Amino acid sequence: MTPEPEPKRDGPVAILAGSGELPILLADRLAALGRPYRILAFKGFCRRTLLSRADAVVGLLEIRRVQQILGSWRPAALTLAGGLTRPSPAALLGAIAGLRDRAALGEIIARGDDNLLRGAIRLLEADGHAVIGVRDLAPDLLAVTGAYGARRPSPRHESEIALGLRLLGDISAYDIGQAAVIAGERVLAIEGPEGTDRMLGRARRLGGWAWWVRRRSGGGVLVKAPKRGQDLRVDLPAIGPRTVENASRAGLDGIAIASGFTLVIERDRTVAIADRLGLFLTAVPLDGAAS
């Protein structure tokens, strides 16, 4: 699979960089391909290592400035990479300070991640920009169906994975988490706004009851999948080395992700860690679950 960005016009790819590893990976990828790119980094979200490489740094709600900067860059396409929801307190304070209509901000945020990001995309598209996703820019970051690493899921794991996918499908309308922990026929945790890592911490701390369930049924499985109808240009579920480490600390047997719809950050290292810790890591096809 060759990652071939196909911009509709000349000009750089603008990376609107939020939190996490993904914006860095994308920038590196475009650099390696010799594709021109510019980085618009969001204060309070973007990693420090990327801040020094950024062409512009803005606050989350400096919407007019973002429009001006993008207007001057005239990008061939732009992509929203990394998290832009669930801001840090610092980012929030910045946003509040810079905003006149605070009620509007509250309403936007209260409406949910998906709506917030869909709104941002609509705004950018109304300005004439082509908004593309990681799937277009670096499809090889996406999980492909099959087992990664040495360990394979057992038939019991397969049923746990099926149960997890069914559950995530059923709650996807609520714009909650994209992950759950299943052990045997039990749901041990559903991800909320706290994110996957903290949910895994919760699964680790469950009491004697859960210990016993898992002693009999195995450690359980982390299942991650996109919400139905999720705009995959903005919010792909992702796993990486830290996910595997936390899943192992939680005593899980492995991780299942939706192939085609999940990013595997630092794949080689992720798989190596899974092998070292004895976890399986498998990507399963999702039937018509996401657009």
Next chain:
Amino acid sequence: MTPEPEPKRDGPVAILAGSGELPILLADRLAALGRPYRILAFKGFCRRTLLSRADAVVGLLEIRRVQQILGSWRPAALTLAGGLTRPSPAALLGAIAGLRDRAALGEIIARGDDNLLRGAIRLLEADGHAVIGVRDLAPDLLAVTGAYGARRPSPRHESEIALGLRLLGDISAYDIGQAAVIAGERVLAIEGPEGTDRMLGRARRLGGWAWWVRRRSGGGVLVKAPKRGQDLRVDLPAIGPRTVENASRAGLDGIAIASGFTLVIERDRTVAIADRLGLFLTAVPLDGAAS
């Protein structure tokens, strides 16, 4: 409403006492009514204060002993009161020590709370016992539709409650929790096996993002409702003073429970605490949600 137990035969009411306040409340109630009763307390679940009043103390899996004891008591009816799932480590160790077929135990527990308790009821009924619920013995412990205490839910709270009830209905097939925290249009937490109190702790610790959501949309609401098709003879959702205190610590505006299907433990104290802390406490009717 007069709590009038209607046993099918002569003899005492046997209270199979698990965790929490409920078995104590029931015993007090029957004592006040002059109804004969006997307490069969489960080690590792039952409160200490009840242990001294118990007529027999058994381990969770001493099934034959339970059958013998109940056979000799010849109770008019028996009721399972308080939690018997999610055992403490001590109860588990006792259960394991006393059991030959450990694989069977694992299977029972792994199958889910509801199945476990339904199995217990089937077993008791097969022995010819009449299994009745708190609803039959002390219906005045159940929430009645309307607001308790001084504060009333606002129209915004009403929508949060409706969203919470819808969500709990949609996930009820998964035998997970019976509670969720909603703020604005956001689901902040879904209860897992950790229980309501720990879920409220989680809602309290959510980061700056949730702080902002709640600053705009209000503190949010705890919604509790039974699972659909839940056997209400064994597993009624309950709230009490501690629930209100934890909801307040989590910054919530109030609590909504399903009328007719939720126990309010120590009602007067619970309402007084809600009033003191400024939380609303409301019971809303549930349309055909539980049997």
